[in-house]
């Protein structure tokens with residue numbers, strides 16, 4: 243009988259990355275779960291783009307729990323077409339919200355680094371005003387000067403319930419996918435942690 247080759251999941255580098263991102267999301271929600279029941283959460287995906295995250299969240303949360311907003315009307319129209327059960331609205335995050343809805347968690351998934359340093363604080367204050375007491379702000383974004391200052395500001399001024407750095411692109415600086423086939427997962431993780439560059443994301447969740 244021919245020996246079957248063992249399947250190692252790092253053979254699928256994209257799967258590895260996908261799982262890495264999902265693991266970060268699971269860890270984030272676990273941290274929130276330690277503070278507040280997840281069933282009660284009203285969640286806003288701020289700067290939701292095409293709505294990929296809202297669709298993912300919708301699979302785990304109830305129909306009235308997930309909201310998405312973006313400044314681009316076209317994106318919001320597409321989101322509405324694709325997900326009639328999720329509540330989307332056009333909104334400029336630089337302006338105070340007029341929805342009247344209070345949220346428990348606002349997520350910025352790569353939607354904060356595009357603002358200047360001063361604008362980032364304004365955006366955070368605007369969503370803070372829209373949070374229920376003890377609500378959470380969750381940011382996942384690249385590390386540049388402005389966001390690093392924001393992450394430091396949030397760390398000093400708020401209770402941080404989760405913070406981690408991870409890479410969305412395996413070996414983001416060198417992009418050596420074939421290596422993933424040959425190295426054990428523990429070593430891959432260590433090497434990936436050493437990579438520096440704009441593709442390394444910081445994930446931080448604060449309690450307000």
Ligand SMILES: C[S@@+](CC[C@H](N)C(=O)[O-])C[C@H]1O[C@@H](n2cnc3c(N)ncnc32)[C@H](O)[C@@H]1O
Pocket residue numbers: 288289290291292294295311312313314317333334335336350351352353356
């Ligand atoms: C890099 S995309 C991220 C999209 C999505 N969160 C994701 O993870 O795929 C940034 C999004 O922020 C939106 N955006 C830019 N400026 C905005 C503003 N002032 N108010 C609301 N959304 C804004 C853009 O239209 C875009 O959809």
